[in-house]
Structures are given as C-alpha cells and as structure tokens.
Amino acid sequence: MSSPVFDHNKVTVIFVLGGPGAGKGTQCANLVEDFGFCHLSAGDLLRAEQHRQGSEFGELIQTCIKEGTIVPMEVTIKLLENAMAAAMKENRAGDGWKDGKGRFLVDGFPRKMDQALKFDESVCMASAVLFFSTTEEVLLSRLLERGKTSGREDDNEESIKKRFNTYKETTMPVINHYEALGRVIEIDSSPSVEIVHEQAKVAVAKLLRY
Ligand code: UDP
C-alpha cells in the first residue's frame, strides 16, 4: 500500500460536513480569516471542472449535481489533491504555512464512505471533522433563500429533496464513522452566523492548539 501524498504531521486537513445549506461555506470563509486556512470546496471545484473547456467530466458532473448524487470519487479526489498541491507550492505566508506545513478546510467532502477511506489513505489523513448540524427545516429555508440569487442548478425544491436523501443515506455514515474514531466536532448551526462562528472559532483554536 502506498503512503499518502501529504504527511498529516505537516499538513492539517479538517473536513467540513453538514447538510446542504448548513452554512459550511460561510463558516469556512470566517475560519480562513481567523487561522489562514486554504479553503477548498469540493462542490466549487466540481463546478469549475464542469465548466472547464475540454473537460471530459462536464456532463457527468452536471448530471450528478442536478440529481444530488455523488460524482465518482476519482474525479473529486484528484481535483482536491491538485488544489492542495497548488496551494502548498504557492508558499503562503502566515500561521501554519512554514517549512512545508499547510492547513486546509475541505468543505462538503467526503460525502460517501469510499471517498473518506480513499482520501485518508492516499491523499492525507484528516485530523478532524467539523460537523455543522441543524434541522431539515432550517436547511430548506436557507437553500430556498440562496436559490433566489445563487444561480445554482441544484437550489430548487426538486434537487434539494434528492440532496437531503443522499445526505441522510450516504453522508451520515461518514460522519458516524469519524464519530466512532472520536474525531467529530459537532456545532449547532441553527443560530446566527456570528454565534456559530464564535463556536467554530473556539473549537478550531483548540484543535490547532492556539
Ligand atoms: N458533490 C459530489 N462530491 C463531493 C462534493 C459534492 O459529487 O465530494 C456534488 C454533489 O452532487 C452535491 C453537489 O456537488 O450535491 C453540490 O455540492 P456543494 O458542496 O456545493 O453543496 P452544498 O453542501 O454547499 O449545498
């Protein structure tokens, strides 16, 4: 078995999970400001690949996103690995980016067990999972609100329903897997952005031993 591309003693990876609309992207942006993370959204990377001239995966990605299903892991993992390598090469200034070290928030990934196992084994062992939890009611209202301006092909009632199903059936087992390993930090994301941010900040500071 080959070893991971990145050594987890130098490269810190935090997976950021939670239902669609839980506030992962918003809170990641805040944590970038606080701690100098590189924020990688799997969904954003997939959308960029979907629209990239000459991509052989464009149609496949579009269909999966609309149907709320999971793109085959090889595609997503390669996109993440490439983005991580590019960020490491960039040689960013700031905390956690000296002497071959780096820190990443991997947002909206892994959504399926096979991705989780493969990423940990071949790219980098994740240190923790930040799990933003809230009710389906809250998720739905946030997604419908976002849908008014997001232009996203999956922020409509029909796609949302399918995404909820995938989340419950396919992604919850991933969270349970890391929970059993004692690596999940759960944060109630029902309150305001500011309150959730405060809690996330405290949790991440503890994890990074600030
Ligand atoms: N997706 C995927 N694999 C991933 C992450 C996302 O296939 O690892 C696809 C999936 O179809 C998902 C869509 O991308 O429903 C949108 O993901 P995104 O993270 O942007 O949604 P969010 O959670 O932010 O609402």
Ligand code: MG
């Ligand atoms: Mg998102």
